[in-house]
Amino acid sequence: MKPAPFDYAAPASLEAALALKAKHGDDAKFLAGGQSLIPAMNFRLVQAHLLVDLNGLADLDYVRRADDGRLRLGAMVRQRRLERDSAIAGHSPLIHETMPFVAHPQIRNRGTLGGCLAHADPAAELPVIAVALGARFKTQSTRGERWIAAEDFFRGMFNTDLTPEEMLVEVELPRLPPRTGTAFVEFARRRGDYALLGVAAVVTLDEKGVCQQARLVYLNAGDGPVNAKEAAGILRGEKPSAAVIEAASAKAAQAEIAPLGNVHASPEYQRHLARVLGRRVLRQAFDRAGSQGK
Amino acid sequence: MHDISLTVNGQSYERRVESRLLLSDFLRHELGLSGTHVGCEHGVCGACTILFDGQPIRSCLTFAVQANGHSLATVEGLAKSQSELHPLQEAFWEAHGLQCGFCTAGILMTLVPFLQENPDPSENEIREAISGNLCRCTGYQHIVDAVKLAAEKMK
Structure with missing residues (x-):
């Protein structure tokens, strides 16, 4: 030990x-x-x-709102700041909503944004949030910098696109379009434990209340964040009725996630959770998107 | 080996440490501050919680060398003198907020900054605040009672 x-x-x-x-x-x-x-x-x-040790690098601990509405977060921003910073909550309420599910306050006081993403735990919340929000990551090495879409960054369990020389230095979050709703739900046996399953939703409605864009991303449902694209396809172009939401969450639960199961939950139970939580998270995200248009 | 200097409970220390020495072991074995308890050593139980620049952290998930230049507080620093208790400690005593006491130091160090930020917490807020600290004796109810009592005392 x-x-x-x-x-x-x-x-x-x-x-x-x-x-x-x-x-x-x-x-x-x-x-x-x-x-x-x-x-x-x-x-x-x-x-x-x-x-x-990166803890002396104060210049990697920043929250900046760019003129074009994007939010730039330094890799060493502590998780407690992600939870509490009003600029982050105003820009990406999904982050503010999700952070209390990340371990405990004592852990969030130390844990960082970049560290969690680079660790790439399939049960972690932040990778799922980054994919759901369409974030981009900036990496740096002595040879220069490059940008990677969050979706392409995660390469399986505890595995990322980072080369041995690179550091993840910045996370860039796009501004969400109008009439966009976001939500996160997870189920854990005790508060702060790794969830048996969780899911984030980001949905955008047009002026008539028809779904234009949707992302549904699951945690602990495969070897990394699982972006349920077929489920999103079911939602796009439809008004978010109960039947459409049910069809999308059922599609994701049955055909898109690949839960590994563990001592507390069989894969079948995780699929059941995916269906129930998918329904809940979509309903909440669509409600929020709808109330924004009014 | 690394030379570090830091402040613990207002007192300055200088020591030479191995890089792999955990901060929890440093406090106990190098400084003799054995009030900080070591339970799981992987961040789950919360027994080793201390204040690092005023914020509660797990001292088993930090290396001693990382505390160089920082200011720490442990349970030994809570009471003003040997003959009196901090109001929070007094409330734990009065409300039976502990039995074996193994988790108590970590819970106290979690709650000190919590009560500074939330002088009048609800039961839910208290339970959320101690969610990262395991207690195997009390069933938590008396701990929640003690925090409510402490909040009253500290008003």
């Missing part, structure tokens, strides 16, 4: 941190909030030769 020995560096600049990662590659790990990495090291599930 104690970590194996490792070397530790606390670089004073992003450039110095990236230079260390370029030199050591997979032998080095970035230490952000440490709320997933340190338990894994305590269990000796993870051993690193070098930890590069």
Whole structure:
């Protein structure tokens, strides 16, 4: 229950941190909030030769609203700030609504946005939220920067598109169109536990109340965030009646998610949850989209 | 090995630590502050909760070397003197908010900033605030009662 020995560096600049990662590659790990990495090291599930501590990089802890309405979040923004910052809540209420489900206040005081995304736990909330909101991630290495759509970033269980030299440095959230509603629901055995299943919805209505765009993204329903595109296709072009919502959540539950099951929930039970929670989250998101138009 | 300097309960310390030393073990074994308890060592139980720059965190999920330059508070710093208790401790005593006491330090350190932010919390808010702290004795009801009593005392 104690970590194996490792070397530790606390670089004073992003450039110095990236230079260390370029030199050591997979032998080095970035230490952000440490709320997933340190338990894994305590269990000796993870051993690193070098930890590069990012907690001194204050310039990665920012929330900026760009002129075009996009919101830019630094990778080292703490989860507690995601939960409480009024600029974030005003721009993306889905984040504000979801954060209380992420572990406990003590964990959110340390845990970071970038750390959670780069960890890519299929049961985590933030990756699902990022995909549902159509976020983009900026990565940086000594060789330059690149942008990756959230949807292309997650590559399976604890696996991402990041190369051994790269760091996730920024998350960019688009401005949601008018008459867009968002919602998140999950089911966990105890508050703060990993959910047995969860789902986020982002839906947009036109002026006549017809669904223009929809995203339905599930957590703990496969080896990463599961974006139920066929279910979204069922919703698009339709008024969100009970029958349409039921058809979409049933499609996602039966045909699109691939739950692995665990000691607390069989895959069949997770599919049942997906159907019920999918229905609930869609109803709530459409209600919110509808009330915005008035 | 890394040289670190930090403040704990207002007192300055300088020590040389191995990078893998957890902050919880540092407090207990290097500084002799054994009031911070170690339960699960993977962030689930909350027994090791301390204040890091005023905010509650798990000291088992932070390395001692990361506390360099920071200000910490542990349960030893709550009471003003050896002969008196902090109002929150007093309320736990009066309302039977503890039995074996293993979880108590972590719960107190969670609640100190909580009561500063919410001087008049509802029962739901209290339960939410202690959701990250496991207690195997009390069933939580007396803890909730103690927090309500403490809020009264601290008004």
